[in-house]
Amino acid sequence: MTSQTLFSEPVQLRVSRPATSDLTRRFFFLVDAIARDHEPTATQLDRLASSYESTAQFLANRDEFEGLLLKIHPHGSRQLGTMVRPSRSTHDGFDVDLIALLSADARRRYMSSSGPALLLNDFYRALKDYADSHSLSIRRWERCVTLGYTDGMCADITPVIDDPLLSAPYGQTHALIPDRELMRYDSTNPLGYAKHFNQAAAIPPAFRGQLVMAKAMDSAERAEVVPLAEADEVFSRLLCRFVQLLKLHRNSRFSASEDLKGLAPTSVFVTTLAAMAYTQLAPLEHDSPLDLLLHMVKTMPGLFPRTRLTNGAEEWNLPNPSAPKENLASSMNRTGRHEAFDGWITVLTKDLEKLLKAVEQNLGNDVLVSIIDTAFGTRSANALQAALSKVRDSNRSAGRVSIVTAAASSRILPARAHSFYGD
Known part of the structure; x- marks a missing residue:
């Protein structure tokens, strides 16, 4: 050229x-x-949406989380619309961050000194059964569990407990997340962060x-x-x-x-x-x-x-x-x-x-x-x-000259709806 x-x-x-x-x-x-x-692509995201809806239903039916799981929702770059392909060479798929939001009632079960570790253990055990039944890879981390799909896409699913903090900005969606040593809970608010962004x-x-x-x-x-x-x-x-x-x-x-x-x-x-x-x-x-x-x-x-x-x-x-x-x-x-x-x-x-x-x-x-x-x-x-x-x-x-002159301008048109920027 x-x-x-x-x-x-x-x-x-x-x-x-x-x-x-x-x-x-x-x-x-x-x-x-x-x-x-x-x-x-939209196809990849539709497939992922179907997968995490299936995951949410599976978790909701588990005895450990009966009546406790409110929803699974995207957060991070998936929620904000800033997703890019990861730089790691191990796979060519995308990493998607998901939140498994438990109701405030979960605090009765998971707020003891061993509660954060118990929450992640229960969460991993349930998702291990799901991964095995769907031929998915699974890996436990400090705060989340990663499910790996056959197309290279990975879903990092993090359990949090609903904990409204109405005195703080965006506090109605404030939640608690296990700290990295699983000794206590830290403050988090993925939905509030998305609203701020x-x-x-x-x-x-x-x-x-x-x-x-x-x-x-x-x-x-x-x-x-x-x-x-x-x-x-x-x-x-x-x-x-x-x-x-x-x-x-x-x-x-x-x-x-x-x-x-x-x-x-x-x-x-x-x-x-x-x-x-x-x-x-x-x-x-x-x-x-x-x-x-x-x-x-x-x-x-x-x-x-x-x-x-x-x-x-x-x-x-x-x-x-x-x-x-x-x-x-x-x-x-x-x-x-x-x-x-x-x-x-x-x-x-x-x-x-x-x-x-x-x-x-x-x-x-x-x-x-x-x-x-x-x-x-x-x-x-x-x-x-x-x-x-x-x-x-x-x-x-088309027989046209491949230039755009300074006189040319873009037409202002109504915005198209997006289906991949989260709630």
Whole structure:
């Protein structure tokens, strides 16, 4: 492929900085090409939904949980819409986090000093019978049990006990989760966290010239426009796409060895910081989504306190917005993780600056693909290359020129419904 770009006019025709609408349109094509390749398909998610509904029914019929199991629901990236394919090479499926929510009545059985261990033992024993009857693999962890399906998808199912805390934000869905030593219970609130994230994601971003673009597009003379997600749909998911890009860059950066993987910042830490930064910065005008993302990344390291201890080390604290007693940075307070996070932010900033320059200056598809390969991994680069080739081939077969001029704009359409972003 030549270095001619599908995003705008050739470099020699560019006489000024591209309009906000053009930069936004290019970003949407870029991020959709990458992110969609790392998401589970609707078929995979439908199959998983059927599986965990079956699991819920099985558990509800067990004597251990008779009258106690309220529901099984997704949480984490499945609930938020920020899921990406895991970086591990052991399987090519997706990891989905599920919560088995027990009623407050379960506290009578599981609140003794040995209660957390008893809860996980009962839970594992029941799921072992389910796994054996459905030919699934099963593994017990500190807080959850993992079921492995034949297509490579894994479901991490965590038991929690309903424990409303009405004095706290989102407290009506507060719950208790066994701590990692199974000696007590910790505070948790997956449904409340999802509500907090969704409130952040609902903030409309402000981009320069956005209203002008909407008013002018019907009268604009268009060249062939590359396929895009509908604008309203993409805007409503912008924070989700940002988090996906951050996680993909993290996975690429820390995938070289098992030691490096152990230093990678946790998904909940990255996701929470991204939501905080987006909440602050989205209302401010930016030139494009990529410009906003770069600003967010530069802001994220300053959004939580770093306390200097007497031994010279730092302790980080990031309260869970839906369960304030939980420190989402606790797992970051391990040897080497502070330096790894700060180093990752530095590299990520440089990569996004290169990407922003390439998009703004129309440096060509080859340059874009090369930057994506370095920053987000070969799979992401291949996904972008395939998307670009598809547009090029489609335009060739129709006898069209494979460019999109700055005059072309995206049409504002009603958002399509999603079936895979949780409750």
